[in-house]
Amino acid sequence: MKKILFLLLISGALLASSCTKNYAVVPNVTTNYTLPATDWTTTDNGLNYTATIPAKGGNLGAASDGLLIYFTFDNGQSYEQIPEVYNNVSFTYTNDGNNLTLYAQSANAGQTIPAPVALTVKIVAVPSN
Numbered sequence: 001m002k003k004i005l006f007l008l009l010i011s012g013a014l015l016a017s018s019c020t021k022n023y024a025v026v027p028n029v030t031t032n033y034t035l036p037a038t039d040w041t042t043t044d045n046g047l048n049y050t051a052t053i054p055a056k057g058g059n060l061g062a063a064s065d066g067l068l069i070y071f072t073f074d075n076g077q078s079y080e081q082i083p084e085v086y087n088n089v090s091f092t093y094t095n096d097g098n099n100l101t102l103y104a105q106s107a108n109a110g111q112t113i114p115a116p117v118a119l120t121v122k123i124v125a126v127p128s129n
Contacts, residue, residue: 046112
């Protein structure tokens with residue numbers, strides 16, 4: 001009888017003190033930015049183009065945050081993540097926290113490219129610690 005009572009007490013204590021999981025959900029921050037064709041500039045006669053998107057509110061993701069950049073070439077029907085090559089133009093970017101700098105250059109080194117067209121840029125900042 002003592003053994004049964006002891007087992008019941010132990011099992012009751014285990015059930016009463018079971019752990020609960022807490023999940024901290026940190027939402028992503030998504031920003032759409034319309035980049036006019038006039039924002040693309042070149043200093044080497046069309047070999048490379050750059051465009052700068054300033055951060056809204058003074059910060060475009062901390063150094064530890066993840067940053068995902070997407071372009072749409074079809075008026076928002078689909079988005080393609082950069083870096084990528086599209087129509088023989090290589091698109092890349094850098095982020096210093098205050099500005100997002102986009103780069104366009106020929107996928108075939110040394111060839112000039114036409115100035116990139118106006119497009120919509122989707123910026124997704126994924127907070128991390």
